[in-house]
Amino acid sequence: MKNIREEIAKILAPAAGSLTAEQIGQMIEIPADASMGDYAFPCFKLAKELRKAPPLIAADIAEAVRGCGLFEKVENVNAYVNMFVDKQSFARIAIEGVLSAGADYGRSDIGGGRRVIVEYSSPNIAKPFHIGHIRSTVIGNSIYKIYDFLGYDTIRINHLGDYGTQFGKMIVAYRRWGCREDVEREPIKTLLGYYVKFHQEAEKDPSLEDEARATFTRLEHGEKEETELWKWFREESLREFSRVYAMLGIEFDSYNGESFYSDKMPAVLDALREKGLLKLSNGVQIVDLEEYGMAPALITKSDGSSLYITRDIAAAIYRKKTYDFYKNIYVVASQQNLHFQQWFKVLELMGFDWYKDCVHVPFGLVSMEEGTMSTRSGRVVFLEDVLNKSVEKTREIMAEKHADPATIEATAKDVGIGAVMFQELSNSRIKDYVFSWDKVLNFDGATGPYVQYTHARAASVLRNAQADEKYIKSALEGCADLGAVCGPSGYELVKLLYRFPDVVEEAGEKYEPCIVTRHIIEVAQAFNKFYHDEHIIVEDETEKNAKLLLTASAKQVIANGLGLLGIKAPEKM
């Protein structure tokens, strides 16, 4: 597809002093107000070099560029050169771009097949999947899809929290108060109950904590009884998690969690020792990071058992060896910022120059009105409950709108679950938020169902016009006049569709799926406005075909965008 910004930059370059076309390309703006042009070039920066007032420069550039065929109109307003691209040419470039690429529109090869690891979700085993876990899961999934789309060779890793002192606690609790049948009947809720009880009892009797630590140490040493219990808890938990992943439509290439690196830690300790990085402090082995303004990194506990930074270091080294990554992305809560800084610094001190390729992608905290979510106090909202309620609500709304039962059956899940995922991907990752049932079950305005509805509506128009793929393809070839989609609302939509590939790229650079989310909301709004302003299925063949091409393009971009968010785009709802 033709890149219009580059074309313009080439045209401007001869008149813009010593700036290169690339520099100009970066300076070209898209004005907020369409009456100021499709593209604009501010001339302030040229004033020094050309020793002339910016408005005069703008006038000169406008004059020089005016004759070129790409523009319908060129104006100079104060220091700006405002360029109005010939609408029909633009519409043709945009629509052909979308429809010829189809589901691949927005895909690129800037990744060049380089390998990128995305670690996300990574729940703690034996604890329920609650609403707080959805963030890493859904954001990470979308980042994976975006990187895949950008041409990277992408690996998805679920770094399960399946190790550590918490399992010592669980085993201790199970031995004291546990019952095999209960666990088998309802594993996670039962295990959670033990975990909660452990903390209640430990307040009265702190020696339980020591017992838990000792039990984890036995597990780490491979003691048979502890290992068997641990394996059992792990299997039961994974079975429940996979049910939630199936609902969300999320998959992984690897479930190698913390325990996987258990046998790879002695090598890490050796390497640290060899580099002279290990120091004994209060009976604990640490890496001193004081000169970097950080608290020390705790490598082993006083009883010699491992801590999570040690496992994370081992995991990073293993991944470099196994996958030789170009980029190693961790989608983990912002609470762990310091942990990541320490960890990456230790990698650097160990002499691994690829520490620079490790990226922590943090996100904000989900809390409840009652306060921070806490598994051990039982103050949690289960994700599965949220998803089920959302699907139920969707069913009710669809029934109210007189959708037929077959459609409800086919799409209520996609819409209900999509609504929850969409909301999660609507705001900047870093924002904290307070969970609210009212909010999560609100489908009005800029929500997933709104965007999906728009997609279904576009699909419906195409069905009514009997405009299947074949029809659209031949219409594209035969349609000489796109004037019908160059009215105000049609052209706004055209411009948004054209920008989609840039949007995907930016979302990848910034690790921000919400950039995609917001863009497809804009596309949906623009399409709905177009739909209201213009009648699509009209008598005149040329006009109708142009409008159908735009409708098919909008539908495609919405579908591709939703796809990058991991959300389905229903044909009917």
Place this chain on the structure above:
RNA sequence: GCGCCCGUAGCUCAGCUGGAUAGAGCAUCGGAUUCCGAUUCCGAAGGCCAUGCGUUCGAAUCGCACCGGGCGUACCA
């Protein structure tokens, strides 16, 4: 205490690699359907962009200070 993050309309948030008049959604009020799907669309109202100083032709955006909130800060992850 120290470190990191957040502060924009009544609420939830975009905009932050500086650029033309600061934008959405929700809520409120008022409109639009003999016509392709009203989970729609249009309009009104709503702002010392937390505060102060600085840098700049130009600051919501950059720097410093300060206030408010969140998170983290040695044997949990």
